[in-house]
Amino acid sequence: MREETVVMYESPEAASIQTVTGWVAADGRFWGNDEHMARYCGSTHRHCAKNPDHPIHETRGWCRACQAEGDATKFAAMPRRSWGGEPITHYDGDRYFFDEESLLDWIVEHEIDLANLKLVFCTPNYPSEIDPSDHFCDDLPEDGEINDDQLLAAFELLNEMIRKCPPLSWSPGNEAVELPPAFIDKVARERLEALA
Template sequence: MNEEQVKMYESDDSAVYEERTLKGWWSKDGRTRRFWGKDEHMARYAGCTHRTCECGAIVPKGYIRCNDCSEKAAAKRWAEMPLVEWDGKAPVCIHGGDEYFWDDGSFFDWCQDHGCRPESVRLVLCDPVYPSQLDSDFWCDDLPEDGELDDTIQKAVDELNKVLKAHGPMSWHPGTKRVICRG
């Protein structure tokens, strides 16, 4: 199919209702016609290349919103998060992005490099990801029914779990608390 050809969800080019031996909705997706029975929505979705955003903008069918509406929704989600003060030590990241900052200096440098004011950046406090504890159920498929681990293995598992529990965070992921940083 030509990439510049736009077929809207609502258009007659995306689906057709035909009465053959099988009566129902058929998608018109350029390769073959697929039968969808009474499911007009799926026939139209399979046959279209674009849809209409709630604001009226045209977007590729894999998206539910245009860029402007997505940006507004992200800003609203961020604004609804509880606000906490950043101590400058715990990592923060840009909401919906992949930029992480481990101290205020690196954040201010990033702002300067990108020509933005620190208070205009939507930051969230990161949550730590700790190593998972090992459970003896890990070997349940290897043991006979109602079987238990050998004492030597169980002691080793317990020791490993102590080490894992004492270990600090292995990584960080975006949290659910927003942070405003003023320069």
Template sequence: MQANSPEKPIFPESEEAAKFVTGISGWVDRYGGFFGTNEKLARYSGSTHKHCGCGAAIPKNSYCEPCCKNKNSELYLIIERREWDQKTPLFSQSHDKYLFDKDDLFDLMCEAQVTDPDELELFICEPNHLGEIESDYWADYLPDDGELPPEVEAALEEFNAVIRKSEPVSWSPGKFAAIVDLEAKHD
């Protein structure tokens, strides 16, 4: 079967997942892979699905989305909180959306039909900046103990100065939950 075709679920405990072969004394998965005495590994290799702790059947190389969402929500409740400055973007963990201003926040609140921003599980974002280019970037092209030509070094320093002054190129969810005051006015 192809990897992206729908398959009948086969769990590690299924007889189809693996078989014990005599003569070579060991476990062979359903694809013919030999695992010696390691039954658990053979069964895992031959399976397509596994059981989550909640009992749901999920693909073996995946995770249970409801359990993951519940775990993230539990972590959100205990994470450190900081007041939102109304300038830095926010990320809604519960809706997987970035919010770049108060209007975006109000739009998502309307869409999600919530009156308390805390229900959106908001995180204050952290900026992603371009990294500077180190002069050793071209080390594989230079002879041992070789150095870049002076004009390239100068151009590289100018380029890195521009990088240091540049605005963020994107944002990522940060490590602080947002305290959002809808009544607050910020510049």
């Protein structure tokens, strides 16, 4: 058996003064040889890594110009279909529309340019069914099962109601909205009436 070496707190072997070289951030944090992390930690702004012509941005953020370019590319690549009144949302916002009237009012009221309008169809968010074994996992013994038939029947009834439940909310989908010509004409008429 190996004998453990005893090093006393007061002994010179326990610690010594050393000169250390490395990168130190503006806040005094030592990063050793990691120049990138020292600069990242000590800076507030930086140039865009992808395009130096873009404006500077916060170090802990992202380049807004690159974000806008990426969003535009992603939106342009989306499949398109004509809108028939389904729930839709603004691609880079949090405004949702569930009928023609609310979309029409928003476009006219905010003087939205239809050429720059980016709308996507929504996907529904349904409630998830509840597995009683998952729900009671902290209360059951390891590898234990629920043996109460009434409790299992209650969960089955609850899950049946959950399956019949309408969407709880909506999320942006991956299909771009093509506004029908009749709706575009209606927008033009509303704008003319607003000017009169």
